[in-house]
Amino acid sequence: MKVSGMTEASPAIRLQNLRKLYGSIAAVDGLTLEVPRGSFFGFLGPNGAGKTTTIRMLMGLAQPTSGDIEILGLRMPDDEIEIKRRIGLVPDESLLFDHLTGPEFLEFVGRMYGLARHVAAERSRELIALFDLDGARKKLIAEFSKGMRKRLAMAASLIHRPELFLMDEPFEGVDAVGARFMKDLLLDLARRGATIFLTSHVLEVVERLCDRVAIIHQGKLVVEGSMEDLRSGSETLEDIFVRVVGAERPAESLGWL
Amino acid sequence: MTGFARAVLWAQYRMLVNLYPRRWGGAVLAGIVSALWYGAWMLAAVAIASLVSEMEDPDRMARIFAGGLLVVFLYWQTVPLALAATGASLDLKRLLVYPAPRGQLFAVEVLLRLSISLEMLLVLEGAAVGLWRNPGAPWWAPLAFIPFILFNLFLSVGVRELLARLLVRRRIREVVIFVIVMLAALPQYVATLSDPGDVKRAASVRQSILLPWPAAAEWASGQAPFVALLVLAGWVALAYWFGRSQLEKGLRFDATAALAADRASTEAGPLSGALFRLPSRLLPDPLGAMVEKEIRFLSRAPRFRLVFLMGFTFGIVIWMPVIIGRHRTPGFFSDNLLTWVSVYALLLLGEVLIWNVFGYDRSAAQLYHLAPVPFWQVLAAKNVTAVLFVLLELTLVTLVCLALRLPVTGAKVAEAFAVTLLLLLYLISFGNLSSVYHPKGLDPAQSWRSSARGFQILLILLYPVAALPLALPFLARYAFDSQIAFYAVLPLNFALGVALYRFGLESALEAAQQRKERHLAALSETEGPIAMNL
Numbered sequence: 007m008k009v010s011g012m013t014e015a016s017p018a019i020r021l022q023n024l025r026k027l028y029g030s031i032a033a034v035d036g037l038t039l040e041v042p043r044g045s046f047f048g049f050l051g052p053n054g055a056g057k058t059t060t061i062r063m064l065m066g067l068a069q070p071t072s073g074d075i076e077i078l079g080l081r082m083p084d085d086e087i088e089i090k091r092r093i094g095l096v097p098d099e100s101l102l103f104d105h106l107t108g109p110e111f112l113e114f115v116g117r118m119y120g121l122a123r124h125v126a127a128e129r130s131r132e133l134i135a136l137f138d139l140d141g142a143r144k145k146l147i148a149e150f151s152k153g154m155r156k157r158l159a160m161a162a163s164l165i166h167r168p169e170l171f172l173m174d175e176p177f178e179g180v181d182a183v184g185a186r187f188m189k190d191l192l193l194d195l196a197r198r199g200a201t202i203f204l205t206s207h208v209l210e211v212v213e214r215l216c217d218r219v220a221i222i223h224q225g226k227l228v229v230e231g232s233m234e235d236l237r238s239g240s241e242t243l244e245d246i247f248v249r250v251v252g253a254e255r256p257a258e259s260l261g262w263l
Numbered sequence: 264m265t266g267f268a269r270a271v272l273w274a275q276y277r278m279l280v281n282l283y284p285r286r287w288g289g290a291v292l293a294g295i296v297s298a299l300w301y302g303a304w305m306l307a308a309v310a311i312a313s314l315v316s317e318m319e320d321p322d323r324m325a326r327i328f329a330g331g332l333l334v335v336f337l338y339w340q341t342v343p344l345a346l347a348a349t350g351a352s353l354d355l356k357r358l359l360v361y362p363a364p365r366g367q368l369f370a371v372e373v374l375l376r377l378s379i380s381l382e383m384l385l386v387l388e389g390a391a392v393g394l395w396r397n398p399g400a401p402w403w404a405p406l407a408f409i410p411f412i413l414f415n416l417f418l419s420v421g422v423r424e425l426l427a428r429l430l431v432r433r434r435i436r437e438v439v440i441f442v443i444v445m446l447a448a449l450p451q452y453v454a455t456l457s458d459p460g461d462v463k464r465a466a467s468v469r470q471s472i473l474l475p476w477p478a479a480a481e482w483a484s485g486q487a488p489f490v491a492l493l494v495l496a497g498w499v500a501l502a503y504w505f506g507r508s509q510l511e512k513g514l515r516f517d518a519t520a521a522l523a524a525d526r527a528s529t530e531a532g533p534l535s536g537a538l539f540r541l542p543s544r545l546l547p548d549p550l551g552a553m554v555e556k557e558i559r560f561l562s563r564a565p566r567f568r569l570v571f572l573m574g575f576t577f578g579i580v581i582w583m584p585v586i587i588g589r590h591r592t593p594g595f596f597s598d599n600l601l602t603w604v605s606v607y608a609l610l611l612l613g614e615v616l617i618w619n620v621f622g623y624d625r626s627a628a629q630l631y632h633l634a635p636v637p638f639w640q641v642l643a644a645k646n647v648t649a650v651l652f653v654l655l656e657l658t659l660v661t662l663v664c665l666a667l668r669l670p671v672t673g674a675k676v677a678e679a680f681a682v683t684l685l686l687l688l689y690l691i692s693f694g695n696l697s698s699v700y701h702p703k704g705l706d707p708a709q710s711w712r713s714s715a716r717g718f719q720i721l722l723i724l725l726y727p728v729a730a731l732p733l734a735l736p737f738l739a740r741y742a743f744d745s746q747i748a749f750y751a752v753l754p755l756n757f758a759l760g761v762a763l764y765r766f767g768l769e770s771a772l773e774a775a776q777q778r779k780e781r782h783l784a785a786l787s788e789t790e791g792p793i794a795m796n797l
């Protein structure tokens with residue numbers, strides 16, 4: 007399908023002066039950012055910096071107060087439906103349905119993305135096996151552990167073969183084996199041209215996976231660049247992060263501790 | 264049906280199938296009650312069909328249809344709101360991430376609106392069958408109900424979406440609810456306060472064909488079909504535009520941003536801050552801390568604020584016709600008005616304060632199981648909170664009654680407090696058990712959410728049993744014609760209540776220990792793509 011304004015040369019995500027106000031508080035404050043196609047992009051920031059709000063706006067779950075969002079060359083919200091068809095989501099909050107089994111949920115998601123029923127069912131079976139959820143095939147999602155829920159959410163994000171992945175803390179609660187598998191899968195997807203935009207508090211993971219990084223603090227972009235450029239000095243990503251968000255909390259301030 | 268609609272309905276069906284073996288008891292009970300309820304409406308539909316099939320005079324038929332369709336319209340649009348049960352609807356928060364075209368979302372939402380209007384559909388079906396069997400009615404007469412049904416469906420989508428957005432905002436929510444309950448009580452007041460002749464005369468006036476129900480009535484009675492068709496087409500188009508535009512606004516609505524606009528008002532003022540801290544001053548920790556937390560939480564939970572407000576407004580409004588208007592007669596109800604209103608307020612508060620005390624603050628339930636606090640103290644804190652809120656509610660009920668110059672004496676106030684608090688003691692004895700055995704995680708921000716229908720049916724059966732001992736003091740007063748007899752029996756009631764409470768608490772503690780995992784799992788469960796709020 008050809009959609010007006012869509013070009014292959016456009017970045018995967020382009021945010022122009024994006025702003026989101028909650029009352030008088032700016033959760034995102036004039037964010038301008040470009041995520042190149044095919045990049046593995048780490049979007050970092052301390053708690054409450056505006057990461058999840060930004061992702062919610064990218065997903066179309068929250069309306070920006072002002073500013074422009076362009077995803078895969080399409081404008082949000084004008085081309086919202088087409089954008090949603092082409093992105094895979096691993097949201098922070100659970101969008102799983104507790105009283106479905108894993109395969110049922112994946113089949114549901116596939117059908118929501120317009121796959122034929124038999125195709126959705128077939129891919130559902132394959133994804134369940136790939137994500138090592140075979141043993142829990144007949145379990146309700148309500149009985150899943152946190153790590154299993156995350157794995158299922160990631161499986162759901164793949165079922166329609168999206169070009170861009172938006173992932174909010176995708177490895178949270180996942181065990182080491184599962185996390186390793188998910189990381190390898192994402193690296194493979196990135197190598198094959200998919201764009202991955204993820205948030206994570208585990209800076210070592212970001213450092214290992216991402217080729218570009220942006221750090222926001224109090225809704226504003228404070229650092230953006232390639233991982234190579236950022237690591238050109240002696241600082242680690244953690245050093246850079248702590249320096250730019252200015253988080254020094256001396257433990258001795260609590261005398262009783 | 265579109266692929267999107269099929270996928271949503273399939274997921275909902277699978278969820279019901281998955282749940283069935285676990286909740287078969289509730290499903291059977293709900294099935295029996297639903298069969299009785301809809302069976303009664305089916306009988307009404309058959310009666311209507313029989314009456315309509317024998318009608319001859321088109322003018323009379325038009326007048327009767329216009330009145331009947333007005334009742335259908337009011338029932339369809341207001342009863343779900345007054346019952347705080349808005350039927351099944353799409354859980355848009357979970358479905359918005361998928362590429363579903365807005366038109367399909369609207370179509371599915373319209374279909375789901377049928378879930379709150381099955382009664383009215385049965386009634387209209389009865390009327391349509393009656394017209395079809397009526398030899399004097401033209402073949403196209405029953406078709407009049409199709410645009411009327413569409414009009415109601417589109418309108419109810421719009422009304423629901425509009426209210427859902429309004430009810431997110433503090434203060435606006437309270438005003439909206441107040442207006443709704445007052446409107447719901449209006450017909451009762453009109454019937455009570457007006458002369459029967461006036462009502463009859465008003466009913467016999469031929470209403471303007473420009474309104475949707477007289478237009479449908481004119482069409483159904485075989486008169487002015489073209490004018491009625493034009494009028495109804497206009498109303499259907501208007502309702503479609505309203506429903507569609509309200510759904511669009513609902514999809515773009517950011518509840519977090521709306522709440523943030525009045526977040527500053529969440530901060531407790533000096534007076535409310537002191538009131539919140541009062542239990543900590545009177546009770547030792549951790550009991551005091553838990554009671555304070557419960558008071559702070561509930562006073563900020565929209566669902567609780569709604570039922571609390573309804574207790575001393577709607578409760579009084581619906582009982583007032585007992586003592587005012589043409590039907591006022593001295594008797595059991597009018598003599599004990601304050602007690603009835605107080606007990607009614609208690610029943611409204613019951614779901615939050617008594618029957619599902621862990622359902623609204625689910626994360627706190629986990630903490631209570633983890634904290635080094637004996638679980639009896641947790642239940643006791645919940646019960647003390649219930650007593651405090653009920654006392655506050657009763658005080659407000661009394662003050663409103665006094666402000667309205669209703670017949671309230673010191674003796675009546677004491678009686679209302681005594682009876683209501685005793686009933687509360689009985690109810691929380693059962694409530695502690697139900698909160699442990701049947702917890703259901705609910706969103707405290709949802710003004711309209713309520714517990715499962717099956718459990719509500721169980722409550723209907725339980726209330727009379729729990730209230731049975733309270734008949735004793737009233738019987739004693741009636742038998743001995745003495746107020747002393749009434750108060751003499753109360754200590755006996757109290758002792759019985761204390762024994763029941765202790766027994767209930769011990770059983771609940773045992774169950775809480777054995778069912779800890781199931782308890783927490785039940786509280787963490789979420790719903791499917793369709794929010795069932797029946």
